[in-house]
Amino acid sequence: MKLGRLNHIGVATPSIADSIVHYRDTMGATSIHKPFDLPEQGVKVCFVDTPTDSGMNGTQIELIEPLGEMSAINNFLEKNPLGGQHHVCFEVPDIEEARAEFEVMGKRILGPTRIGAHGTPIFFVHPKDMxxxxxxxxxxxKEGAHWSN
Amino acid sequence: MKLGRLNHIGVATPSIADSIVHYRDTMGATSIHKPFDLPEQGVKVCFVDTPTDSGMNGTQIELIEPLGEMSAINNFLEKNPLGGQHHVCFEVPDIEEARAEFEVMGKRILGPTRIGAHGTPIFFVHPKDMxxxxxxxxxxxKEGAHWSN
Structure with a gap:
């Protein structure tokens, strides 16, 4: 495969509300999207835009807060109560092709391909293989949808 | 302050040589810079470019490997032998102004302002305050230096 855009870095937080204050007041973020629930992943999500020299879409910060007791990030927050860097997300043009390539390489894929926070198909690869x-x-x-969420 | 560009994500690795193979062969990176030593920080450094829709400078992956036994990332690698996400780096137009603002906010700054991997002044802020x-x-x-390193 060919390396795609670094779409976002996933940052776990015990409170998106507190993190919004941090990114707005301490870091000076001016483009913070509306938080929303992603029950399929067990998380509440909020995207923070980072600026670019081009003015086009930069790598986002994806704040994720546990949604429910079974949330996949509860474990992470037990070990890191303040939150912290949780994952990185790269774009590919074709998710099925990418999945097949990772499988051929023997990388452990975590669960099925599913719809992610940007409304397109995603999958996760095990950190031990990455x-x-x-x-x-x-x-x-797809074209024209770059600026949503 | 105003949020600046996400210049890079710092990724600790026990072996930059192995990581270069990973980013080139598994992830398909096509622009991997020459590794160099940064003895002031106790690290060997290698930047991997990520593509952007604009074609301009994207957020880089900064691979860091310990340089010497006193390296600041030895502790991190003891806890995370495979490596992993170590820090994030945001740009500001004026380092002294930014440092003063973080000090006023009561954020713990780690050590003096010094020259970083891109040849410009940098400082680190304590994760517990961030x-x-x-x-x-x-x-x-400065203008014209965006593409170096």
Whole structure:
């Protein structure tokens, strides 16, 4: 495969409300999207845009807060109560093709391909096969959808 | 302050050589810079470019490997032998102004302002004051220097 855009870095937080204050007041973020629930993943999500020299879409910060007691990030927050860097997400043009390539390479894929926070198909690859980084692979939104969420 | 560009994510690795193979062969990176030593920080550094829709400079992956037994990332690698996400780095137009603002906000700054991997002044802010993320603040390279390193 060919490396795609670093769509976002996933940042776990015990409170998206507190994190919004941090990114707005401490870091000076000016484009913070509306939080929403993603029950399929067991998380509440909020995207923070980072600026670019081009003015086009930069790598986003994806704040994720546990949604429910079975949330996949409860474990992470038990070990890191303040939150922290949880995963990285790269775009690919075709999710099925990418999945097949990771499978051929013997990388452990975590669960089925499903719809992610940007409304396109995604899957996760095991951090132990990815140099210690939980890695999300996400299909690039189709033309014209770049600016949603 | 105003949020600046997400210059890079810092990724600790026990072996930059192995990581280069991973980013080239597994992830398909096509622009991997030459590794170099940064003895002031006790690390060997290698930047991997990620593509953007604009074709301009994207957020980089900064691979860091310990340089010497006193390296600041030895502790991190003891806890995470495979490596993993170590820090995030945001740009600011003026490092002294940013440092003063973080000081006024009561954020713990780790050590003096020094020259970072891109040849501009940087400082680090304590993860406990930054929602669990070790955060590097870096002065944006001057016009024309965007593509070096």
């Amino acid at each position: 140099q210690g980084m939980l890695t999300e692979i996400m299909e690039t939104p | 929602q669990g993320m070790l955060t590097e603040i870096m002065e944006t390279p």
